[in-house]
Amino acid sequence: MKVLLQQVIINDPRSPFHNTTKDILIKDGTISRIADSIEDGDAQLIALNGLTASPGWVDPFAHFNDPGAEYRETIESGAAAAAAGGFTTVFVLPNTKPVIDSKSLVEYISAKSGHLPVTVRPIGAVSQQLEGKDLAEMYDMKASGAVAFSDGLNPIQSSGLMVKALQYVKAFDGVVIQLPDDTSIAKHGLVHEGIISTRLGLQGKPMIAEELIVARDIKLARYTDSHIHFTGISSPKSIEYIQRAKEGGLKVTCSVTPYHLSFCDEDLQDYDTNLKVNPPLRTRENMLALREALRQGHIDCIATHHQGHNYDAKVLEFEYAKFGMIGLESCFAAVQTAVPELDPGQLAYLFSINARTIFKLSPALIAEGQQADITLYQPATQQPFTAEQLRSKCSNSPYLGKILTGKVAGIIKGHHFIHNPVI
Structure with a gap:
């Protein structure tokens, strides 16, 4: 698996890249490179407005x-x-x-x-x-x-x-x-x-x-x-x-x-x-x-x-x-x-x-050489919360139909990359 996050805002207060906008290349479950600009034709490209990466x-x-x-x-x-x-x-x-x-x-x-x-x-x-x-x-x-x-x-x-x-x-x-x-x-x-x-x-x-x-x-x-x-x-x-x-x-x-x-x-x-x-x-x-x-x-x-x-x-x-x-x-x-x-x-x-x-879990640090454990989201995006966004077997939510601010774009966990096209 190879994923390139393009111009993503890094939100990790413990990372040297905190509050900066960078490209992040994830290769085989590891953050291999973080730089102002990265080119890799083999990587899956993710480029979204306001995309933010968090531990x-x-x-x-x-x-x-x-x-x-x-x-x-x-x-x-x-x-x-x-x-x-x-x-x-x-x-x-x-x-x-x-x-x-x-x-x-x-x-x-x-x-x-x-x-x-x-x-x-x-x-x-x-x-x-x-x-x-x-x-x-x-x-x-x-x-x-x-x-x-x-x-x-x-x-x-x-x-x-x-x-x-x-x-x-x-x-x-x-x-x-x-x-x-x-x-x-x-x-x-x-x-x-x-x-x-x-x-x-x-x-x-x-x-x-x-x-x-x-x-x-x-x-x-x-x-x-x-x-x-x-x-x-x-x-x-x-x-x-x-x-x-x-x-x-x-x-x-x-x-x-x-x-x-x-x-x-x-x-x-x-x-x-x-x-x-x-x-x-x-x-x-x-x-x-x-x-x-x-x-x-x-x-x-x-x-x-x-x-x-x-x-x-x-x-x-x-x-x-x-x-x-x-x-x-x-x-x-x-x-x-x-x-x-x-x-x-x-x-x-x-x-x-x-x-x-x-709870003494292993840290999830956004830095080169670290295993990828990243949440991707767009904080300013507004959208209605709908049943189409549910992956649970049940739908007992009072938020359905309400306009909410914030959209989760996906997660990267080791070799797994889940991209949410709807949510």
Whole structure:
């Protein structure tokens, strides 16, 4: 494979070519040359207006449902959706059937994704069968390739179990990922508790359910001197707690979803089940506070929380619809549209560099001699987000039909080059 990127803007704050416009020649999966002008008649030429090259993006929280619910997503369809969205690495949740709580399941995911253009890394379960009682085979899973540990969509409720998990991963400098939610508070909550939930007649879930778990787990991280990563943060108070922890030298990081930046509970007034998510969409004031936290650098990375659902799981009464939406294909444009003030360097950190650092992945540097791990995008291009752009098996997205800013042109990962002619 030989690809020539012509007059591409390099967006990699760690690269000596950052913020410059260069030609990049990729040969046999390696960046062989970067110069003002390169000629190579044998190479596939890519020349697009405003084309920008970033270190390959990482999504640290996505659900591919494989094994067990392949009718919603498979490793292959999920990887195709990731490539369409510009991601070269994706972490997949353990909430499968059977649960990814043993080395054999970790090896299954790794083996099945080995030939794909996107690196799919399994997140190992913290507890056996995700029951929140006894620790799973964490060391064996780590040795087999688990990138981090989490009970995924099942927030860890037991302080005792969380302490054990944090102490256990310390032995190999691992990370525990927590979706913060005290499920004993408003157990049947459907939307954010407030004026909108009352107006809609839907049971609400207050932000304190998230904030209590964040506060507790920060204390446990301090006690164990271990690393915890909070995903799906939706409360400004949670971000305040996390920022204080960082300032205190604790190993605490966090990510936010695109949809918590794009939507608020006011958008639920037509009962759009695609907006039924957990944690729920908060108030407009909270949404704006999350955007400001992103601008200020208080949020470490973006996590799509990609979760496909079949038609029958979403097209029914709001109360009975499943939680979650797909998000890989729309993520970049959704974030850029919601927070257009982010500069290119911030985007590189949010989508790639910080996640690689937090989870100790190999760096993706745009420099000569480095293995190609590159996301290509056009930041200024505006276009409607349509079903034709989806590569997921499901289409439960509230972004469909909306005009978004930002177009992913493709990815280059080693010997793989995926060019998106539509997206």
